[in-house]
Amino acid sequence: MFEMTENRIARLYNYACHEDEAELCGLELRVLFGEKPEAGVVAQYRQNENDSDRPAISVSRSPFLKRRMDAAFRSATLEGLAGPLGGWDLQGQTFKVYYTVGDERHSYEEKRAIERQAGGYLLGKADMHAPMLKFGVAKYRGEWLFGPCEDNDGTWLSHQAKPQNYSTALPVRAARALVNIAIGPSPHDRTFIDPCCGMGTVLIEALSMGVRAEGIEINPLAARGARVNLEHFGYSGNAVVKGDMTEVSKQYDAAVLDMPYNLCSVLPSEEQYAMLMSLRRMAARAVVVTTEDIQLRLMETGFVSSIARC
Structure with missing residues:
Protein backbone atom coordinates (compact mmCIF):
# COMPACT_ATOMS: atom_id res chain seq x y z
CA MET A 1 0.00 0.00 0.00
CA PHE A 2 2.98 2.32 0.54
CA GLU A 3 6.13 3.02 -1.44
CA MET A 4 8.61 5.87 -1.82
CA THR A 5 7.96 8.12 -4.83
CA GLU A 6 10.28 6.93 -7.62
CA ASN A 7 9.85 7.90 -11.29
CA ARG A 8 6.58 9.52 -10.28
CA ILE A 9 5.51 12.83 -8.78
CA ALA A 10 8.46 14.63 -7.23
CA ARG A 11 6.81 17.87 -6.09
CA LEU A 12 3.55 19.75 -6.04
CA TYR A 13 3.34 23.54 -6.31
CA ASN A 14 0.24 25.54 -5.43
CA TYR A 15 -0.31 28.88 -7.15
CA ALA A 16 -2.90 31.64 -7.30
CA CYS A 17 -3.39 34.82 -9.31
CA HIS A 18 -5.94 37.52 -10.00
CA GLU A 19 -7.87 37.07 -13.23
CA ASP A 20 -6.14 40.15 -14.64
CA GLU A 21 -2.79 38.38 -14.21
CA ALA A 22 -3.88 34.98 -15.53
CA GLU A 23 -1.99 35.19 -18.85
CA LEU A 24 1.20 36.47 -17.24
CA CYS A 25 0.98 33.80 -14.54
CA GLY A 26 0.36 31.06 -17.11
CA LEU A 27 3.33 32.15 -19.22
CA GLU A 28 5.65 32.29 -16.22
CA LEU A 29 4.64 28.84 -15.01
CA ARG A 30 5.00 27.34 -18.50
CA VAL A 31 8.55 28.70 -18.67
CA LEU A 32 9.48 27.49 -15.17
CA PHE A 33 7.91 24.03 -15.43
CA GLY A 34 7.80 23.35 -19.16
CA GLU A 35 4.08 22.65 -19.32
CA LYS A 36 0.70 24.32 -18.98
CA PRO A 37 -0.36 24.36 -15.32
CA GLU A 38 -3.58 22.87 -14.03
CA ALA A 39 -6.03 24.97 -12.02
CA GLY A 40 -4.17 25.95 -8.86
CA VAL A 41 -1.50 23.24 -8.98
CA VAL A 42 1.65 22.34 -10.91
CA ALA A 43 3.27 18.91 -10.63
CA GLN A 44 6.90 18.01 -11.27
CA TYR A 45 7.64 14.41 -12.11
CA ARG A 46 10.77 12.38 -11.48
CA GLN A 47 12.41 11.64 -14.81
CA ASN A 48 15.17 9.45 -13.41
CA GLU A 49 16.45 8.06 -10.14
CA ASN A 50 18.10 11.23 -8.86
CA ASP A 51 15.73 13.65 -10.61
CA SER A 52 18.73 15.64 -11.85
CA ASP A 53 16.94 16.92 -14.96
CA ARG A 54 14.12 18.58 -13.03
CA PRO A 55 15.62 21.00 -10.50
CA ALA A 56 13.34 22.20 -7.74
CA ILE A 57 12.01 25.73 -8.19
CA SER A 58 12.25 27.96 -5.15
CA VAL A 59 8.65 28.75 -4.22
CA SER A 60 9.61 32.32 -3.30
CA ARG A 61 10.90 33.07 -6.80
CA SER A 62 7.46 33.56 -8.27
CA PRO A 63 4.83 36.12 -7.25
CA PHE A 64 2.19 33.47 -8.01
CA LEU A 65 3.54 30.31 -6.36
CA LYS A 66 2.22 29.85 -2.83
CA ARG A 67 3.52 26.48 -1.61
CA ARG A 68 5.90 23.74 -2.64
CA MET A 69 5.53 20.22 -1.29
CA ASP A 70 8.17 17.55 -1.88
CA ALA A 71 6.43 14.19 -2.28
CA ALA A 72 8.51 11.99 0.04
CA PHE A 73 5.82 9.33 0.49
CA ARG A 74 2.73 8.21 -1.38
CA SER A 75 -0.13 5.82 -0.76
CA ALA A 76 -3.38 4.82 -2.44
CA THR A 77 -5.22 5.69 0.81
CA LEU A 78 -4.65 8.18 3.58
CA GLU A 79 -4.58 5.31 6.07
CA GLY A 80 -1.77 3.73 4.06
CA LEU A 81 0.57 6.51 5.22
CA ALA A 82 0.32 5.32 8.83
CA GLY A 83 3.09 2.72 8.64
CA PRO A 84 5.88 4.75 7.05
CA LEU A 85 5.07 7.97 8.90
CA GLY A 86 4.95 6.14 12.21
CA GLY A 87 8.47 4.87 11.61
CA TRP A 88 9.86 8.28 10.63
CA ASP A 89 12.37 9.62 13.17
CA LEU A 90 11.80 13.36 13.58
CA GLN A 91 14.71 13.56 16.03
CA GLY A 92 12.66 15.40 18.62
CA GLN A 93 11.67 18.25 16.33
CA THR A 94 8.17 19.71 16.52
CA PHE A 95 5.97 19.66 13.41
CA LYS A 96 2.80 20.85 11.73
CA VAL A 97 0.89 19.27 8.84
CA TYR A 98 -0.71 21.51 6.19
CA TYR A 99 -3.45 20.44 3.81
CA THR A 100 -2.09 21.15 0.32
CA VAL A 101 -4.20 21.62 -2.79
CA GLY A 102 -4.12 18.76 -5.30
CA ASP A 103 -6.62 17.92 -8.03
CA GLU A 104 -9.39 16.93 -5.62
CA ARG A 105 -11.21 19.57 -3.57
CA HIS A 106 -12.24 19.19 0.07
CA SER A 107 -14.37 21.26 2.43
CA TYR A 108 -12.85 23.25 5.28
CA GLU A 109 -13.84 20.57 7.79
CA GLU A 110 -12.39 17.82 5.59
CA LYS A 111 -9.10 19.69 5.22
CA ARG A 112 -8.66 20.00 8.99
CA ALA A 113 -9.60 16.33 9.48
CA ILE A 114 -7.01 15.27 6.87
CA GLU A 115 -4.34 17.32 8.63
CA ARG A 116 -5.18 15.79 12.00
CA GLN A 117 -5.24 12.26 10.62
CA ALA A 118 -1.90 12.54 8.81
CA GLY A 119 -0.31 14.37 11.74
CA GLY A 120 -1.53 11.66 14.09
CA TYR A 121 0.63 9.10 12.29
CA LEU A 122 3.83 10.97 13.13
CA LEU A 123 5.62 10.18 16.36
CA GLY A 124 6.47 13.57 17.79
CA LYS A 125 5.04 16.77 19.16
CA ALA A 126 2.79 18.92 17.02
CA ASP A 127 3.21 22.71 17.27
CA MET A 128 0.51 24.80 15.58
CA HIS A 129 2.29 28.14 15.99
CA ALA A 130 6.05 27.75 15.50
CA PRO A 131 6.81 24.24 14.21
CA MET A 132 10.38 23.25 13.47
CA LEU A 133 9.23 21.05 10.58
CA LYS A 134 6.42 21.72 8.09
CA PHE A 135 4.76 18.90 6.15
CA GLY A 136 2.16 18.91 3.42
CA VAL A 137 -0.47 16.30 2.58
CA ALA A 138 -2.34 16.29 -0.74
CA LYS A 139 -4.56 14.11 -2.91
CA TYR A 140 -3.33 14.10 -6.50
CA ARG A 141 -3.93 11.72 -9.40
CA GLY A 142 -5.65 9.22 -7.13
CA GLU A 143 -2.84 9.06 -4.57
CA TRP A 144 -2.14 10.64 -1.20
CA LEU A 145 1.20 12.45 -1.12
CA PHE A 146 3.09 13.49 2.01
CA GLY A 147 6.35 15.35 2.51
CA PRO A 148 8.15 18.52 3.58
CA CYS A 149 6.56 21.77 2.43
CA GLU A 150 7.59 25.39 2.13
CA ASP A 151 5.49 28.52 1.65
CA ASN A 152 6.42 31.63 -0.32
CA ASP A 153 8.12 33.92 2.21
CA GLY A 154 6.97 37.07 0.41
Missing part, protein backbone atom coordinates in the same frame (compact mmCIF):
# COMPACT_ATOMS: atom_id res chain seq x y z
CA THR A 155 10.17 38.98 1.23
CA TRP A 156 10.11 40.43 -2.29
CA LEU A 157 6.96 42.37 -1.38
CA SER A 158 9.17 44.85 0.48
CA HIS A 159 10.46 45.98 -2.93
CA GLN A 160 7.16 47.79 -3.44
CA ALA A 161 8.39 50.46 -1.02
CA LYS A 162 11.26 51.87 -3.08
CA PRO A 163 12.62 55.27 -1.98
CA GLN A 164 12.62 56.45 -5.62
CA ASN A 165 9.87 55.56 -8.09
CA TYR A 166 8.22 56.33 -11.43
CA SER A 167 4.45 56.62 -11.72
CA THR A 168 4.69 54.47 -14.88
CA ALA A 169 7.03 51.86 -13.40
CA LEU A 170 6.07 48.20 -13.68
CA PRO A 171 4.37 46.67 -10.63
CA VAL A 172 6.76 44.54 -8.60
CA ARG A 173 4.68 41.39 -9.16
CA ALA A 174 4.85 41.83 -12.93
CA ALA A 175 8.56 42.66 -12.83
CA ARG A 176 9.35 39.52 -10.86
CA ALA A 177 7.37 37.32 -13.25
CA LEU A 178 9.08 38.90 -16.27
CA VAL A 179 12.51 38.09 -14.86
CA ASN A 180 11.47 34.46 -14.39
CA ILE A 181 10.18 34.32 -17.98
CA ALA A 182 13.45 35.75 -19.26
CA ILE A 183 15.91 33.58 -17.32
CA GLY A 184 13.97 30.31 -17.06
CA PRO A 185 14.18 27.63 -14.33
CA SER A 186 17.87 28.03 -13.35
CA PRO A 187 18.77 31.61 -12.36
CA HIS A 188 22.20 31.12 -10.81
CA ASP A 189 24.11 30.33 -13.99
CA ARG A 190 22.55 33.11 -16.06
CA THR A 191 23.63 36.66 -16.88
CA PHE A 192 20.91 39.28 -17.21
CA ILE A 193 20.57 42.84 -18.47
CA ASP A 194 17.85 45.45 -18.10
CA PRO A 195 18.92 47.88 -20.84
CA CYS A 196 16.42 50.61 -19.92
CA CYS A 197 16.28 50.00 -16.19
CA GLY A 198 14.61 53.22 -15.07
CA MET A 199 14.42 53.18 -11.28
CA GLY A 200 15.59 49.57 -11.13
CA THR A 201 12.30 47.74 -10.55
CA VAL A 202 13.15 44.75 -12.76
CA LEU A 203 16.83 44.81 -11.82
CA ILE A 204 16.07 44.53 -8.10
CA GLU A 205 13.91 41.45 -8.71
CA ALA A 206 16.67 39.79 -10.71
CA LEU A 207 19.30 40.52 -8.08
CA SER A 208 17.04 39.24 -5.30
CA MET A 209 16.93 35.84 -7.09
CA GLY A 210 20.70 35.58 -7.16
CA VAL A 211 20.98 36.40 -10.87
CA ARG A 212 24.14 38.12 -12.12
CA ALA A 213 22.26 41.19 -13.28
CA GLU A 214 23.14 44.64 -14.59
CA GLY A 215 21.15 47.68 -15.63
CA ILE A 216 21.68 50.50 -18.13
CA GLU A 217 19.85 53.81 -18.05
CA ILE A 218 20.38 56.78 -20.38
CA ASN A 219 18.59 59.27 -18.10
CA PRO A 220 21.08 60.43 -15.41
CA LEU A 221 18.34 61.24 -12.90
CA ALA A 222 16.76 57.80 -13.29
CA ALA A 223 20.16 56.08 -13.08
CA ARG A 224 20.84 57.93 -9.84
CA GLY A 225 17.42 56.93 -8.50
CA ALA A 226 18.05 53.29 -9.45
CA ARG A 227 21.31 53.27 -7.50
CA VAL A 228 19.52 54.71 -4.47
CA ASN A 229 16.89 51.97 -4.70
CA LEU A 230 19.43 49.17 -5.09
CA GLU A 231 21.47 50.34 -2.13
CA HIS A 232 18.29 50.69 -0.06
CA PHE A 233 17.69 46.96 -0.48
CA GLY A 234 21.31 46.00 0.10
CA TYR A 235 22.54 45.67 -3.50
CA SER A 236 25.47 47.49 -5.06
CA GLY A 237 24.62 50.65 -6.94
CA ASN A 238 27.44 49.71 -9.34
CA ALA A 239 25.00 47.29 -10.99
CA VAL A 240 23.52 50.35 -12.76
CA VAL A 241 25.50 52.12 -15.49
CA LYS A 242 24.48 55.39 -17.14
CA GLY A 243 24.58 54.84 -20.86
CA ASP A 244 22.84 54.17 -24.15
CA MET A 245 21.78 50.55 -24.80
CA THR A 246 22.57 50.92 -28.51
CA GLU A 247 26.26 51.31 -27.59
CA VAL A 248 26.50 48.16 -25.47
CA SER A 249 28.81 45.47 -26.89
CA LYS A 250 28.66 42.97 -23.98
CA GLN A 251 26.48 39.88 -24.37
CA TYR A 252 24.04 38.38 -21.83
CA ASP A 253 21.95 35.26 -21.52
CA ALA A 254 18.69 37.12 -21.03
CA ALA A 255 17.14 40.58 -20.95
CA VAL A 256 13.94 42.42 -20.11
CA LEU A 257 13.25 45.57 -22.11
CA ASP A 258 10.40 47.74 -20.88
CA MET A 259 9.19 50.08 -23.62
CA PRO A 260 6.26 52.03 -22.12
CA TYR A 261 7.37 55.25 -23.80
CA ASN A 262 4.23 55.91 -25.83
CA LEU A 263 2.35 56.45 -22.57
CA CYS A 264 4.07 59.80 -22.16
CA SER A 265 5.73 60.53 -25.49
CA VAL A 266 6.05 59.11 -28.99
CA LEU A 267 9.01 56.83 -29.68
CA PRO A 268 10.06 57.27 -33.32
CA SER A 269 9.97 54.09 -35.36
CA GLU A 270 13.66 54.26 -36.22
CA GLU A 271 14.61 54.58 -32.54
CA GLN A 272 12.41 51.62 -31.67
CA TYR A 273 14.08 49.57 -34.39
CA ALA A 274 17.55 50.57 -33.19
CA MET A 275 16.71 49.54 -29.62
CA LEU A 276 15.36 46.17 -30.72
CA MET A 277 18.39 45.51 -32.92
CA SER A 278 20.65 46.32 -29.97
CA LEU A 279 18.59 44.02 -27.76
CA ARG A 280 18.92 41.20 -30.30
CA ARG A 281 22.69 41.69 -30.37
CA MET A 282 23.16 41.72 -26.59
CA ALA A 283 20.80 38.89 -25.53
CA ALA A 284 19.78 35.59 -27.12
CA ARG A 285 16.56 35.54 -25.09
CA ALA A 286 14.54 38.60 -24.16
CA VAL A 287 11.20 39.76 -22.84
CA VAL A 288 9.89 42.99 -24.38
CA VAL A 289 7.16 44.93 -22.60
CA THR A 290 5.22 47.29 -24.86
CA THR A 291 1.80 48.87 -25.22
CA GLU A 292 1.65 48.23 -28.97
CA ASP A 293 1.89 45.20 -31.25
CA ILE A 294 5.51 44.95 -32.42
CA GLN A 295 5.57 41.30 -33.48
CA LEU A 296 6.56 42.10 -37.06
CA ARG A 297 9.26 44.47 -35.86
CA LEU A 298 10.65 41.76 -33.56
CA MET A 299 10.74 39.28 -36.42
CA GLU A 300 12.59 41.84 -38.56
CA THR A 301 15.33 41.99 -35.93
CA GLY A 302 15.69 38.19 -35.83
CA PHE A 303 13.70 37.27 -32.74
CA VAL A 304 11.36 34.30 -32.80
CA SER A 305 8.49 35.81 -30.83
CA SER A 306 5.98 34.42 -28.39
CA ILE A 307 3.33 36.92 -27.32
CA ALA A 308 1.33 37.13 -24.12
CA ARG A 309 -1.21 39.92 -23.79
CA CYS A 310 -1.53 40.89 -20.15
Whole structure:
Protein backbone atom coordinates (compact mmCIF):
# COMPACT_ATOMS: atom_id res chain seq x y z
CA MET A 1 0.00 0.00 0.00
CA PHE A 2 2.98 2.32 0.54
CA GLU A 3 6.13 3.02 -1.44
CA MET A 4 8.61 5.87 -1.82
CA THR A 5 7.96 8.12 -4.83
CA GLU A 6 10.28 6.93 -7.62
CA ASN A 7 9.85 7.90 -11.29
CA ARG A 8 6.58 9.52 -10.28
CA ILE A 9 5.51 12.83 -8.78
CA ALA A 10 8.46 14.63 -7.23
CA ARG A 11 6.81 17.87 -6.09
CA LEU A 12 3.55 19.75 -6.04
CA TYR A 13 3.34 23.54 -6.31
CA ASN A 14 0.24 25.54 -5.43
CA TYR A 15 -0.31 28.88 -7.15
CA ALA A 16 -2.90 31.64 -7.30
CA CYS A 17 -3.39 34.82 -9.31
CA HIS A 18 -5.94 37.52 -10.00
CA GLU A 19 -7.87 37.07 -13.23
CA ASP A 20 -6.14 40.15 -14.64
CA GLU A 21 -2.79 38.38 -14.21
CA ALA A 22 -3.88 34.98 -15.53
CA GLU A 23 -1.99 35.19 -18.85
CA LEU A 24 1.20 36.47 -17.24
CA CYS A 25 0.98 33.80 -14.54
CA GLY A 26 0.36 31.06 -17.11
CA LEU A 27 3.33 32.15 -19.22
CA GLU A 28 5.65 32.29 -16.22
CA LEU A 29 4.64 28.84 -15.01
CA ARG A 30 5.00 27.34 -18.50
CA VAL A 31 8.55 28.70 -18.67
CA LEU A 32 9.48 27.49 -15.17
CA PHE A 33 7.91 24.03 -15.43
CA GLY A 34 7.80 23.35 -19.16
CA GLU A 35 4.08 22.65 -19.32
CA LYS A 36 0.70 24.32 -18.98
CA PRO A 37 -0.36 24.36 -15.32
CA GLU A 38 -3.58 22.87 -14.03
CA ALA A 39 -6.03 24.97 -12.02
CA GLY A 40 -4.17 25.95 -8.86
CA VAL A 41 -1.50 23.24 -8.98
CA VAL A 42 1.65 22.34 -10.91
CA ALA A 43 3.27 18.91 -10.63
CA GLN A 44 6.90 18.01 -11.27
CA TYR A 45 7.64 14.41 -12.11
CA ARG A 46 10.77 12.38 -11.48
CA GLN A 47 12.41 11.64 -14.81
CA ASN A 48 15.17 9.45 -13.41
CA GLU A 49 16.45 8.06 -10.14
CA ASN A 50 18.10 11.23 -8.86
CA ASP A 51 15.73 13.65 -10.61
CA SER A 52 18.73 15.64 -11.85
CA ASP A 53 16.94 16.92 -14.96
CA ARG A 54 14.12 18.58 -13.03
CA PRO A 55 15.62 21.00 -10.50
CA ALA A 56 13.34 22.20 -7.74
CA ILE A 57 12.01 25.73 -8.19
CA SER A 58 12.25 27.96 -5.15
CA VAL A 59 8.65 28.75 -4.22
CA SER A 60 9.61 32.32 -3.30
CA ARG A 61 10.90 33.07 -6.80
CA SER A 62 7.46 33.56 -8.27
CA PRO A 63 4.83 36.12 -7.25
CA PHE A 64 2.19 33.47 -8.01
CA LEU A 65 3.54 30.31 -6.36
CA LYS A 66 2.22 29.85 -2.83
CA ARG A 67 3.52 26.48 -1.61
CA ARG A 68 5.90 23.74 -2.64
CA MET A 69 5.53 20.22 -1.29
CA ASP A 70 8.17 17.55 -1.88
CA ALA A 71 6.43 14.19 -2.28
CA ALA A 72 8.51 11.99 0.04
CA PHE A 73 5.82 9.33 0.49
CA ARG A 74 2.73 8.21 -1.38
CA SER A 75 -0.13 5.82 -0.76
CA ALA A 76 -3.38 4.82 -2.44
CA THR A 77 -5.22 5.69 0.81
CA LEU A 78 -4.65 8.18 3.58
CA GLU A 79 -4.58 5.31 6.07
CA GLY A 80 -1.77 3.73 4.06
CA LEU A 81 0.57 6.51 5.22
CA ALA A 82 0.32 5.32 8.83
CA GLY A 83 3.09 2.72 8.64
CA PRO A 84 5.88 4.75 7.05
CA LEU A 85 5.07 7.97 8.90
CA GLY A 86 4.95 6.14 12.21
CA GLY A 87 8.47 4.87 11.61
CA TRP A 88 9.86 8.28 10.63
CA ASP A 89 12.37 9.62 13.17
CA LEU A 90 11.80 13.36 13.58
CA GLN A 91 14.71 13.56 16.03
CA GLY A 92 12.66 15.40 18.62
CA GLN A 93 11.67 18.25 16.33
CA THR A 94 8.17 19.71 16.52
CA PHE A 95 5.97 19.66 13.41
CA LYS A 96 2.80 20.85 11.73
CA VAL A 97 0.89 19.27 8.84
CA TYR A 98 -0.71 21.51 6.19
CA TYR A 99 -3.45 20.44 3.81
CA THR A 100 -2.09 21.15 0.32
CA VAL A 101 -4.20 21.62 -2.79
CA GLY A 102 -4.12 18.76 -5.30
CA ASP A 103 -6.62 17.92 -8.03
CA GLU A 104 -9.39 16.93 -5.62
CA ARG A 105 -11.21 19.57 -3.57
CA HIS A 106 -12.24 19.19 0.07
CA SER A 107 -14.37 21.26 2.43
CA TYR A 108 -12.85 23.25 5.28
CA GLU A 109 -13.84 20.57 7.79
CA GLU A 110 -12.39 17.82 5.59
CA LYS A 111 -9.10 19.69 5.22
CA ARG A 112 -8.66 20.00 8.99
CA ALA A 113 -9.60 16.33 9.48
CA ILE A 114 -7.01 15.27 6.87
CA GLU A 115 -4.34 17.32 8.63
CA ARG A 116 -5.18 15.79 12.00
CA GLN A 117 -5.24 12.26 10.62
CA ALA A 118 -1.90 12.54 8.81
CA GLY A 119 -0.31 14.37 11.74
CA GLY A 120 -1.53 11.66 14.09
CA TYR A 121 0.63 9.10 12.29
CA LEU A 122 3.83 10.97 13.13
CA LEU A 123 5.62 10.18 16.36
CA GLY A 124 6.47 13.57 17.79
CA LYS A 125 5.04 16.77 19.16
CA ALA A 126 2.79 18.92 17.02
CA ASP A 127 3.21 22.71 17.27
CA MET A 128 0.51 24.80 15.58
CA HIS A 129 2.29 28.14 15.99
CA ALA A 130 6.05 27.75 15.50
CA PRO A 131 6.81 24.24 14.21
CA MET A 132 10.38 23.25 13.47
CA LEU A 133 9.23 21.05 10.58
CA LYS A 134 6.42 21.72 8.09
CA PHE A 135 4.76 18.90 6.15
CA GLY A 136 2.16 18.91 3.42
CA VAL A 137 -0.47 16.30 2.58
CA ALA A 138 -2.34 16.29 -0.74
CA LYS A 139 -4.56 14.11 -2.91
CA TYR A 140 -3.33 14.10 -6.50
CA ARG A 141 -3.93 11.72 -9.40
CA GLY A 142 -5.65 9.22 -7.13
CA GLU A 143 -2.84 9.06 -4.57
CA TRP A 144 -2.14 10.64 -1.20
CA LEU A 145 1.20 12.45 -1.12
CA PHE A 146 3.09 13.49 2.01
CA GLY A 147 6.35 15.35 2.51
CA PRO A 148 8.15 18.52 3.58
CA CYS A 149 6.56 21.77 2.43
CA GLU A 150 7.59 25.39 2.13
CA ASP A 151 5.49 28.52 1.65
CA ASN A 152 6.42 31.63 -0.32
CA ASP A 153 8.12 33.92 2.21
CA GLY A 154 6.97 37.07 0.41
CA THR A 155 10.17 38.98 1.23
CA TRP A 156 10.11 40.43 -2.29
CA LEU A 157 6.96 42.37 -1.38
CA SER A 158 9.17 44.85 0.48
CA HIS A 159 10.46 45.98 -2.93
CA GLN A 160 7.16 47.79 -3.44
CA ALA A 161 8.39 50.46 -1.02
CA LYS A 162 11.26 51.87 -3.08
CA PRO A 163 12.62 55.27 -1.98
CA GLN A 164 12.62 56.45 -5.62
CA ASN A 165 9.87 55.56 -8.09
CA TYR A 166 8.22 56.33 -11.43
CA SER A 167 4.45 56.62 -11.72
CA THR A 168 4.69 54.47 -14.88
CA ALA A 169 7.03 51.86 -13.40
CA LEU A 170 6.07 48.20 -13.68
CA PRO A 171 4.37 46.67 -10.63
CA VAL A 172 6.76 44.54 -8.60
CA ARG A 173 4.68 41.39 -9.16
CA ALA A 174 4.85 41.83 -12.93
CA ALA A 175 8.56 42.66 -12.83
CA ARG A 176 9.35 39.52 -10.86
CA ALA A 177 7.37 37.32 -13.25
CA LEU A 178 9.08 38.90 -16.27
CA VAL A 179 12.51 38.09 -14.86
CA ASN A 180 11.47 34.46 -14.39
CA ILE A 181 10.18 34.32 -17.98
CA ALA A 182 13.45 35.75 -19.26
CA ILE A 183 15.91 33.58 -17.32
CA GLY A 184 13.97 30.31 -17.06
CA PRO A 185 14.18 27.63 -14.33
CA SER A 186 17.87 28.03 -13.35
CA PRO A 187 18.77 31.61 -12.36
CA HIS A 188 22.20 31.12 -10.81
CA ASP A 189 24.11 30.33 -13.99
CA ARG A 190 22.55 33.11 -16.06
CA THR A 191 23.63 36.66 -16.88
CA PHE A 192 20.91 39.28 -17.21
CA ILE A 193 20.57 42.84 -18.47
CA ASP A 194 17.85 45.45 -18.10
CA PRO A 195 18.92 47.88 -20.84
CA CYS A 196 16.42 50.61 -19.92
CA CYS A 197 16.28 50.00 -16.19
CA GLY A 198 14.61 53.22 -15.07
CA MET A 199 14.42 53.18 -11.28
CA GLY A 200 15.59 49.57 -11.13
CA THR A 201 12.30 47.74 -10.55
CA VAL A 202 13.15 44.75 -12.76
CA LEU A 203 16.83 44.81 -11.82
CA ILE A 204 16.07 44.53 -8.10
CA GLU A 205 13.91 41.45 -8.71
CA ALA A 206 16.67 39.79 -10.71
CA LEU A 207 19.30 40.52 -8.08
CA SER A 208 17.04 39.24 -5.30
CA MET A 209 16.93 35.84 -7.09
CA GLY A 210 20.70 35.58 -7.16
CA VAL A 211 20.98 36.40 -10.87
CA ARG A 212 24.14 38.12 -12.12
CA ALA A 213 22.26 41.19 -13.28
CA GLU A 214 23.14 44.64 -14.59
CA GLY A 215 21.15 47.68 -15.63
CA ILE A 216 21.68 50.50 -18.13
CA GLU A 217 19.85 53.81 -18.05
CA ILE A 218 20.38 56.78 -20.38
CA ASN A 219 18.59 59.27 -18.10
CA PRO A 220 21.08 60.43 -15.41
CA LEU A 221 18.34 61.24 -12.90
CA ALA A 222 16.76 57.80 -13.29
CA ALA A 223 20.16 56.08 -13.08
CA ARG A 224 20.84 57.93 -9.84
CA GLY A 225 17.42 56.93 -8.50
CA ALA A 226 18.05 53.29 -9.45
CA ARG A 227 21.31 53.27 -7.50
CA VAL A 228 19.52 54.71 -4.47
CA ASN A 229 16.89 51.97 -4.70
CA LEU A 230 19.43 49.17 -5.09
CA GLU A 231 21.47 50.34 -2.13
CA HIS A 232 18.29 50.69 -0.06
CA PHE A 233 17.69 46.96 -0.48
CA GLY A 234 21.31 46.00 0.10
CA TYR A 235 22.54 45.67 -3.50
CA SER A 236 25.47 47.49 -5.06
CA GLY A 237 24.62 50.65 -6.94
CA ASN A 238 27.44 49.71 -9.34
CA ALA A 239 25.00 47.29 -10.99
CA VAL A 240 23.52 50.35 -12.76
CA VAL A 241 25.50 52.12 -15.49
CA LYS A 242 24.48 55.39 -17.14
CA GLY A 243 24.58 54.84 -20.86
CA ASP A 244 22.84 54.17 -24.15
CA MET A 245 21.78 50.55 -24.80
CA THR A 246 22.57 50.92 -28.51
CA GLU A 247 26.26 51.31 -27.59
CA VAL A 248 26.50 48.16 -25.47
CA SER A 249 28.81 45.47 -26.89
CA LYS A 250 28.66 42.97 -23.98
CA GLN A 251 26.48 39.88 -24.37
CA TYR A 252 24.04 38.38 -21.83
CA ASP A 253 21.95 35.26 -21.52
CA ALA A 254 18.69 37.12 -21.03
CA ALA A 255 17.14 40.58 -20.95
CA VAL A 256 13.94 42.42 -20.11
CA LEU A 257 13.25 45.57 -22.11
CA ASP A 258 10.40 47.74 -20.88
CA MET A 259 9.19 50.08 -23.62
CA PRO A 260 6.26 52.03 -22.12
CA TYR A 261 7.37 55.25 -23.80
CA ASN A 262 4.23 55.91 -25.83
CA LEU A 263 2.35 56.45 -22.57
CA CYS A 264 4.07 59.80 -22.16
CA SER A 265 5.73 60.53 -25.49
CA VAL A 266 6.05 59.11 -28.99
CA LEU A 267 9.01 56.83 -29.68
CA PRO A 268 10.06 57.27 -33.32
CA SER A 269 9.97 54.09 -35.36
CA GLU A 270 13.66 54.26 -36.22
CA GLU A 271 14.61 54.58 -32.54
CA GLN A 272 12.41 51.62 -31.67
CA TYR A 273 14.08 49.57 -34.39
CA ALA A 274 17.55 50.57 -33.19
CA MET A 275 16.71 49.54 -29.62
CA LEU A 276 15.36 46.17 -30.72
CA MET A 277 18.39 45.51 -32.92
CA SER A 278 20.65 46.32 -29.97
CA LEU A 279 18.59 44.02 -27.76
CA ARG A 280 18.92 41.20 -30.30
CA ARG A 281 22.69 41.69 -30.37
CA MET A 282 23.16 41.72 -26.59
CA ALA A 283 20.80 38.89 -25.53
CA ALA A 284 19.78 35.59 -27.12
CA ARG A 285 16.56 35.54 -25.09
CA ALA A 286 14.54 38.60 -24.16
CA VAL A 287 11.20 39.76 -22.84
CA VAL A 288 9.89 42.99 -24.38
CA VAL A 289 7.16 44.93 -22.60
CA THR A 290 5.22 47.29 -24.86
CA THR A 291 1.80 48.87 -25.22
CA GLU A 292 1.65 48.23 -28.97
CA ASP A 293 1.89 45.20 -31.25
CA ILE A 294 5.51 44.95 -32.42
CA GLN A 295 5.57 41.30 -33.48
CA LEU A 296 6.56 42.10 -37.06
CA ARG A 297 9.26 44.47 -35.86
CA LEU A 298 10.65 41.76 -33.56
CA MET A 299 10.74 39.28 -36.42
CA GLU A 300 12.59 41.84 -38.56
CA THR A 301 15.33 41.99 -35.93
CA GLY A 302 15.69 38.19 -35.83
CA PHE A 303 13.70 37.27 -32.74
CA VAL A 304 11.36 34.30 -32.80
CA SER A 305 8.49 35.81 -30.83
CA SER A 306 5.98 34.42 -28.39
CA ILE A 307 3.33 36.92 -27.32
CA ALA A 308 1.33 37.13 -24.12
CA ARG A 309 -1.21 39.92 -23.79
CA CYS A 310 -1.53 40.89 -20.15
